[in-house]
Amino acid sequence: MTKHRVTIREVAHKAQVSQQTVSNVINGTGRMSEQTKKRVQSVITTLGYHSNRPAQMLRTGHSRMIGITVPRFDQPFCSLFCDCVAQYARQRGYGLVVSVFGDNFEETIKETYQLNADGWIFFADATILRRIRHLKQDYPVILAGDYLGDGELDAVMMPNVDASRYATNWLIEHSDGHVGMIGASFDTYEQDAKDPDPIPLRLRHARDRNTDMRLHGYLLALQDHAIQPDWTIIRPVRKLIEAEGERATEMLLQTGDIPSGIICANDALALGALSTLSKHHISVPEQIQVIGFDNTRESHYSSPPLSTVDPYVMQYAQLAVQQLIARIEGSIEEVHVLTTDYRLVERHTTI
Amino acid sequence: MTKHRVTIREVAHKAQVSQQTVSNVINGTGRMSEQTKKRVQSVITTLGYHSNRPAQMLRTGHSRMIGITVPRFDQPFCSLFCDCVAQYARQRGYGLVVSVFGDNFEETIKETYQLNADGWIFFADATILRRIRHLKQDYPVILAGDYLGDGELDAVMMPNVDASRYATNWLIEHSDGHVGMIGASFDTYEQDAKDPDPIPLRLRHARDRNTDMRLHGYLLALQDHAIQPDWTIIRPVRKLIEAEGERATEMLLQTGDIPSGIICANDALALGALSTLSKHHISVPEQIQVIGFDNTRESHYSSPPLSTVDPYVMQYAQLAVQQLIARIEGSIEEVHVLTTDYRLVERHTTI
Incomplete structure (x- = not known):
């Protein structure tokens, strides 16, 4: 095993041809005798040269x-x-x-x-x-x-806003309507929670950040059913990972006010939520229903298997x-x- | 947005210097006036040129x-x-x-x-x-x-053989000793199962393929306890993914002979097994204990959380x-x- 890549120069030297000829053999261009072509190909094989993408890139500008x-x-x-x-x-x-x-x-x-x-x-x-x-x-x-x-x-x-609104509406209609959310943005949560507007202006205008848009969809669904948001059952997270789903669910349970359903901003949070609910012997879906977002492979294999928004x-x-x-x-x-x-x-x- | 990368030639042309000078500015080599240097740097910024790795690679042979x-x-x-x-x-x-x-x-x-x-x-x-x-x-x-x-x-x-042997021994010692395995190699399973030797010669010599080595470790643990292998509770898989863990567990349950524990060749298989056991209302770990292999993040968040071999x-x-x-x-x-x-x-x- 050598530590350097074989260069076109070494191939040319060993085959006793110009670098251009080696290049022609590699690219099937130019004119040369069958004998030369075979000799160059044999040296390429022996030395283990492979035409490298850097050279090709400089030539064609494309790498595919x-x-x-x-x-x-x-x-x-x-x-x-x-x-x-x-x-x-x-x-x-x-x-x-x-x-x-x-x-x-x-x-x-x-x-x-x-x-x-x-x-x-x-x-x-x-x-x-x-x-x-x-x-x-x-x-x-x-x-x-x-x-x-x-x-x-x-x-x-x-389709963050629409899909989250749809899933929340579904959950409201299939429960007593007391539906929470896990996955608000941590950095703006306090500000949103204090806003007297049922849908804070900031969220109404959110056009990026999935946490903001999914929270917006959730709040729209509450509005569809004339339900005032209850910010104690909306929980913020720092990252959209399982550990934060666990933490947020612990916080939710500490309020003592267990909702009949929760929308999670993604599947990882939902899997964390399921893990914590299971630890506290809270039965899903009987006591609390859970919906994730993403339809990842893991959502098939959780216990119980996770209902989720499939964003294709x-x-x-x-x-x-x-x-x-x-x-x-x-x-x-x-x-x-x-x-x-x-x-x-x-x-x-x-x- | 243009569709081509800016070349060093274009920079040289616009800055009215040679390509070598541009290259010198990029690499901090060569000699030139402060004024020329600044002009070249300004053109580099304006055109959005970034010294590309292909060129650099051809020059240095290293990419870091x-x-x-x-x-x-x-x-x-x-x-x-x-x-x-x-x-x-x-x-x-x-x-x-x-x-x-x-x-x-x-x-x-x-x-x-x-x-x-x-x-x-x-x-x-x-x-x-x-x-x-x-x-x-x-x-x-x-x-x-x-x-x-x-x-x-x-x-x-x-440490496939050792770790699998250790985990199997642990499971035998913490149960009635009727311990199965999920994750034999599908292509050799029939042949292994028919071999009268408690540890088929093929497996005894296995030095690669994690499925073979982990099965070898499992069989060694049985031998440690003078238990004859029961090939009805050793199940083959085609791939080390959850779906195959589900399938293999279904097959295992169909035999009607439910072991008190199973070693799975990796965590994905174990998560599939947990999913199927849950569907059949077989309680883990009371009726059947499960150990995976890999200590992936998912093993923390399964319900119940998965015991597993941590291979660091x-x-x-x-x-x-x-x-x-x-x-x-x-x-x-x-x-x-x-x-x-x-x-x-x-x-x-x-x-």
């Missing part, structure tokens, strides 16, 4: 790869989305490269653009919001993850990939915001 | 990126492993790029090597086995996923990254096989 960035894989939606994007990109003849930005967004953006993808899907969580200027790039980018690109970037979104993740991936490829191939100009369909999947956490 | 391939994210271990690798790689000053090979291994291997990582961790499932010749590459590669590199490649493995995934990631960086930096020569430690995490699926 698309990229996706994710913050990390600590919640199930990211994994599901990556699998769907990979599958659909391949159908369209593109490879996929994934970049994990973690807490290091600016640095990773730089790395990302230095990789060879023809364009990028940025799957963003809240931390991306203040850094969006880094995304105003000179090549194809699609935002995914319920954040808007301020008219500078294409975005693919979920495959469609989400397809819209993002289609739009990105259209950008790459230069067939669109205007900035688009695309939204998926939705349905409520009834499993065993609802009656 | 490591890569990891995964088959897909359809089981929780992959996600957890990627997060750990990303975190530790960053600590070591390397970025991470992930490649998803799906069902298209040969094609992805090519893509992978054409990406710019300095080396690759191949996280492999069974499908990689017959294709290992593709991995005998001319640059740093580490195999992860309990497959050996035939002395050609470094590998990081879990962070250590696994660190060993893989350390070994890969040592290869990249050329400080080792011999091929190594590294193995993690383990412990049993007792949660609520065991008594």
Whole structure:
């Protein structure tokens, strides 16, 4: 095992031809004798040279790869989305490269653009919001993850407000109507809770951040049934992960006022909620019904299996990939915001 | 938004300097006036040029990126492993790029090597086995996923035999001793089951494939207690995913012979098993105890929370990254096989 990549120069030297000839053999271009061609091919095999994408990129400007960035894989939606994007990109003849930005967004953006993808899907969580200027790039980018690109970037979104309103209405109509929510934004919760307006102005105008839009949908459903919001059964979270679902549910139980149903801003929170309810021997769905959001694979396998909003993740991936490829191939100009369909999947956490 | 990357040539043209000068400004090399430097930097910003890794790679041969391939994210271990690798790689000053090979291994291997990582961790499932010749590459590669590199490649493995033997012994000692297993290899199950030897020779010699090694550990534990294997309570699976855990558990229940405990070859299978046991109203751990393998995040949040073998995934990631960086930096020569430690995490699926 050697530690360096074999270069085209080494191949040329060993085969006693010019670098251009090696390049011609690799690309099937130029003119040369069958003998030369065979000799070069044999050296390529012997040395283990593989025509590398950097060189090819510099030549053609295209890699036939698309990229996706994710913050990390600590919640199930990211994994599901990556699998769907990979599958659909391949159908369209593109490879996929994934970049994990973690807490290091600016640095990773730089790395990302230095990789060879023809364009990028940025799957963003809240931390991306203040850094969006880094995304105003000179090549194809699609935002995914319920954040808007301020008219500078294409975005693919979920039907957050409508789907959350639909699921909440369903829960109100299938219970005594005392329905709570887990997954408000932690940083604005106090302010929203103090607002005398049943739907705080801030939420009414929310056009990005899934937590805000899903809370807006929830409040609209209460309004549909002329129910005043009860902010003791609306709980904030710091991140959309299971541990926060557990914490928020503990807080909810401490109020002593157990609602007959809860809408969770995503499946990870809902799984955390189920875990805590089970610890407290509160039976689901008899004492409390639970609905998640995302229809991740994990929602099938929870006990009881989780009822959830299906935002059609495959469609989400397809819209993002289609739009990105259209950008790459230069067939669109205007900035688009695309939204998926939705349905409520009834499993065993609802009656 | 334009559809092409800005080239160094365009920057040079607009700034009225040579490409070499632009390159010098980017790399902080060469000599030039402050004025020229500022003009070039201003053009770089205006045009949105970013020095790209292809060019840099061709120049230096190093990218300070490591890569990891995964088959897909359809089981929780992959996600957890990627997060750990990303975190530790960053600590070591390397970025991470992930490649998803799906069902298209040969094609992805090519893509992978054409990406710019300095080396690759191949996280492999069974499908990689017959294709290992593709991995005998001319640059740093580490195999992860309990497959050996035939002395050609470094590998990081879990303590499959020992940990499985330990967990099975624990379960035998904490029950009536009638302990089954879910997660034998489907393609050899019939053959193993017919073998009169309590530990089939094939398994005794298994040095890779986690299913074979974990089954070997299970059979060793039976031997430790002088228990003859009962192949009706050892169930094969096609893949290590939840759906197969459900299917295998259904098959197990159909035999009418419910063991007092089951060892599952990974957490995903165990979660599938819990789901099926719950559907059949078989109480865990009272009627049947369940132990998984991997200690994935999902095992915390199942109902009941899953007891599982913790193979120290962070250590696994660190060993893989350390070994890969040592290869990249050329400080080792011999091929190594590294193995993690383990412990049993007792949660609520065991008594």
